[in-house]
Amino acid sequence: MNAAVAAPFVLRHSYRLFAQPAPEYPERVVRLMRESLVIDMLNQFLYRIDQKDLKEKWLTQPGAFTAADFLRFKGTGVSVINFGEGADGFADAELLFAKWNSFIAQYPQWLMRINDASDLMRAKDQGKLGILFGLQSSGQFQNLDDVNRCFGYGLRVSQLSYNFRTRVADGAFEPFDGGVSEYGGKVIDRMNSIGMAVDLGHASDKTKLDAIEISKQPVILSHGNCRALNPNAPRATTDDAIRKLARKGGVMGITDIAFMVKGSEPVRIDDVVDHFDHVRDLVGIEHVGVGSDAGIESNDLGSATVLKDLLAKADPRYRVHGQHEIVMGLEGPNRMYELTAALIRRGYTDDQVRLVLGGNWARVLKEVWQA
Numbered sequence: 001m002n003a004a005v006a007a008p009f010v011l012r013h014s015y016r017l018f019a020q021p022a023p024e025y026p027e028r029v030v031r032l033m034r035e036s037l038v039i040d041m042l043n044q045f046l047y048r049i050d051q052k053d054l055k056e057k058w059l060t061q062p063g064a065f066t067a068a069d070f071l072r073f074k075g076t077g078v079s080v081i082n083f084g085e086g087a088d089g090f091a092d093a094e095l096l097f098a099k100w101n102s103f104i105a106q107y108p109q110w111l112m113r114i115n116d117a118s119d120l121m122r123a124k125d126q127g128k129l130g131i132l133f134g135l136q137s138s139g140q141f142q143n144l145d146d147v148n149r150c151f152g153y154g155l156r157v158s159q160l161s162y163n164f165r166t167r168v169a170d171g172a173f174e175p176f177d178g179g180v181s182e183y184g185g186k187v188i189d190r191m192n193s194i195g196m197a198v199d200l201g202h203a204s205d206k207t208k209l210d211a212i213e214i215s216k217q218p219v220i221l222s223h224g225n226c227r228a229l230n231p232n233a234p235r236a237t238t239d240d241a242i243r244k245l246a247r248k249g250g251v252m253g254i255t256d257i258a259f260m261v262k263g264s265e266p267v268r269i270d271d272v273v274d275h276f277d278h279v280r281d282l283v284g285i286e287h288v289g290v291g292s293d294a295g296i297e298s299n300d301l302g303s304a305t306v307l308k309d310l311l312a313k314a315d316p317r318y319r320v321h322g323q324h325e326i327v328m329g330l331e332g333p334n335r336m337y338e339l340t341a342a343l344i345r346r347g348y349t350d351d352q353v354r355l356v357l358g359g360n361w362a363r364v365l366k367e368v369w370q371a
Helices: 027-035 049-060 067-074 090-106 117-125 144-153 182-194 205-214 239-247 269-283 304-312 335-345 350-369
Strands: 014-016 024-026 080-082 111-113 129-135 155-159 197-199 220-224 251-254 288-290
Touching (some): 024 027, 049 090, 067 129, 117 129, 144 182, 182 197, 197 350, 239 251, 251 350, 269 288, 288 350, 335 350
Parallel strands (some): 111 129
8 A cells, every 4th residue: 555545534625614714624624523522621602801791691681692603603513512610609600500591491402501421412413502511619519418409500510629729629829738628528429429520620739639539430620731741830730640530530621721731932733732642641542632721712812902911910820921822723713623633633543533522521421420
């Protein structure tokens, strides 16, 4: 077999995406995106700060979310997103869930709340956007029964902390890392018992290790990066924690935030793929997925003034550098197509790409939610 025949069919044909003013993508990229269950485990829907009013309008005004709006989301190729909201307390979470449940109920032809593992593929098969309720907080768990109440409202994934200390656990920026509290251990037990995924996003190093040990179910890290590739990033995860997460059956999502991917400029898509490579080589391809930590569009595509102000006000422990929030090339609605193309260029097989795009998330969530 000659080299031309043996080479992957990356450039055999190319296609322009439906309903997107997008570049053309190789046939293999488009095929894999169409075949795969694509899950972004941290995708904040309409993430741009300068579009907050539009998001609120969609969530609260009947009929405000139009067919054209839905087609923008459908054109991304993503079937399921974890919306990654946050709540300061149970009452705040109640209002948040009411708003989102009402929004999804208004548009059953386009939107679906993800309640169990079967809904993941059902959303794809029905051509809908599956919305997974996941919180980047634990303040909603003011007592143990609040875990059950939140589950009843649709919560299926929850972080234990967001950068700093909570009653449950310490976050990545906490100066004195105490890990998971006694109460936090009880919260994890309750989450395990009802089938709610424990999320280590934003957790401190000790919290990650404690939670992995305490949990009887696999735990996930919805969005993060590898400290081996970005040593001065406290939000990044150590190899020790990645190994223990994988031994428990968990999955780690890789983010596209530029200063979390790499500690200095320039930051490119290939630098993001380096993190996928690192997890694959350390613990296996079955333990890595996508958690972009952006919405359909990032702040990079909005007002330059707003972006500059946002980056200037970021906590110094993020070690922001450069002029981008999201890695250039991944800031818009074609993010998953660009990532798929980059994985293919790196030599990933079709089966490996499918696992990264969503297969690994589907597997671990099914295991956790069957509790």
